[in-house]
Amino acid sequence: MASRNQGSAPRALVVEDIKVDCVILMRMLHKLNCKATAVENGKKAVDLFVEGKSFDIVLLDKDMPIMSGPEAVAKIRAMGATEVKIVGVSADFGAQEAFMQAGADVFVPKPVKFETLKAMLEVVISKNNMSG
């Protein structure tokens, strides 16, 4: 089961196969003082949860090889990871429904704005600090 991350740097997982988009998201998360990990498809993201890794926030692209973002979201939620904030990210506006039905908390269109990411992380940090 995922553990609460109180008072430490937020742990973020970026699931994105397009290198440019991945590099930009990772840079944003670095500037927001997150401890960020990146993988290039949904299966690798699920594998991390299977290994017992926990994250405060996961950002997933929709269309990726091997396993899509929505499919990975559904599997992560089915594993009981209900606390982690899951953000669907896509340039395809039609992806919102797929992500939300799979169990994502929010959908953000690409390109992701720094201020949008910052606001989402503030909610995550606030939630972590309130737990106990």
Place this chain on the structure above:
Amino acid sequence: MDYTNLRRQIISMKKSLFDQGYLDEQFNQLEELQDDSSPNFVEEVVALFFKDSSRLLTNIEQALEKYPQDFYRLDSLVHQFKGSGSSIGALRMKNECSMFKAHCNDRNLEGCRRSLQKMKREHATLKQKLETYFHLLRQVGPPERAVNSWK
């Protein structure tokens, strides 16, 4: 070296890139992510984009010439191209990709071919203009090693 004049050229060039629609606000977002800990971030990301997108353009061209055409695959390739172009603020390329996708949707092969030629022209033009822009920036910035991996 006349740094004042160089800085004026840089500002003018950047304004021109925005005014002519080559770049949009997303490019400013990238520049805001650059700092002392990653002083060449924008140039590195742009270099990565041109490296990946050149390969994508080749793949799109090859996919167009296959028979029968797989419009689903073509749409997927252009979707990737459009997405990463949007991430660096490449507005004209993004718009041309939208045209290509519309032709894919209509299964209009000739329309796709025309769009691809425009995409390639926009790609080459933006690459050349940004190359010049970063060259100017390097002359006024800290003495950092220039990024040449995208040439």
